[in-house]
Amino acid sequence: MKNRLKVLRAERDWSQAELAGRLDVSRQAVNAIETGKHDPSLPLAFRIARLFDMRIEEIFDDEI
Amino acid sequence: MPYNPKAYNPPEMDRSYLYRYFWAGAVCCALTCANFFLRYDGILPAWIMGGAIGGVLASSINGRADDYFRSLCAVGHKWAMAVLAAYLFAMFIAQSSDLGVSPGQVAFAGASAADMTAKTAILFDGYMLALCLSVAFYAGYIFQWARDHFGASEEE
Numbered sequence: 001m002k003n004r005l006k007v008l009r010a011e012r013d014w015s016q017a018e019l020a021g022r023l024d025v026s027r028q029a030v031n032a033i034e035t036g037k038h039d040p041s042l043p044l045a046f047r048i049a050r051l052f053d054m055r056i057e058e059i060f061d062d063e064i
Numbered sequence: 065m066p067y068n069p070k071a072y073n074p075p076e077m078d079r080s081y082l083y084r085y086f087w088a089g090a091v092c093c094a095l096t097c098a099n100f101f102l103r104y105d106g107i108l109p110a111w112i113m114g115g116a117i118g119g120v121l122a123s124s125i126n127g128r129a130d131d132y133f134r135s136l137c138a139v140g141h142k143w144a145m146a147v148l149a150a151y152l153f154a155m156f157i158a159q160s161s162d163l164g165v166s167p168g169q170v171a172f173a174g175a176s177a178a179d180m181t182a183k184t185a186i187l188f189d190g191y192m193l194a195l196c197l198s199v200a201f202y203a204g205y206i207f208q209w210a211r212d213h214f215g216a217s218e219e220e
Contacts, residue, residue: 017076017080020076020079020080021075021076024073024079024130025076025079025130025131025132026076026079026080026082026083026130026132026133027076027080028080028083028132028133029079029130029131029132029133032132032212033132035212037212037213037215038131038132038135038212040131041131044131
């Protein structure tokens with residue numbers, strides 16, 4: 001699943017570890033989500049959406 | 065105040081450590097397998113075997129694990145279950161064909177352990193089974209990890 005996590009993180013000038021700390025996950029998990037290797041669970045997707053103050057479908061795209 | 069198991073929220077560094085525990089466990093598991101054949105006796109192999117348990121234990125405790133770690137472990141667990149199913153199927157064949165005698169039968173029904181041939185006796189080695197399951201778990205995790213890191217990217 002494609003997502004805009006890397007772009008959103010870069011816009012805020014956060015490192016992967018910093019974003020991971022804010023989401024209560026590991027840096028490896030953030031890296032896996034950013035590269036599209038891992039789809040986050042629904043609770044994590046909601047946490048990501050809340051953190052960036054966006055809707056889930058504005059961050060994740062399952063149609064491509 | 066009632067106990068709240070989710071009260072402790074580990075920092076990112078603690079969550080990342082889990083991944084390192086796993087790799088340490090994988091190395092220890094490989095060394096334990098090697099020692100299964102080498103039969104080196106001493107305290108060091110015992111400690112190394114303890115290390116091999118670490119990764120398996122980390123996979124079964126949810127406290128510090130995140131989504132991604134659990135998804136990698138899930139593949140390891142699936143592989144371990146596949147090995148267990150294969151083992152039980154072999155047991156089924158052995159027992160239904162009357163080729164082997166299980167330790168339970170030996171203990172409670174008085175069947176003779178001497179009836180076992182070397183080939184069938186190997187089926188009832190609990191330590192070997194546990195080692196095979198842990199190898200399958202580590203192999204499954206590493207397979208998925210390698211696929212994530214070296215497999216085709218979605219962006220390609």
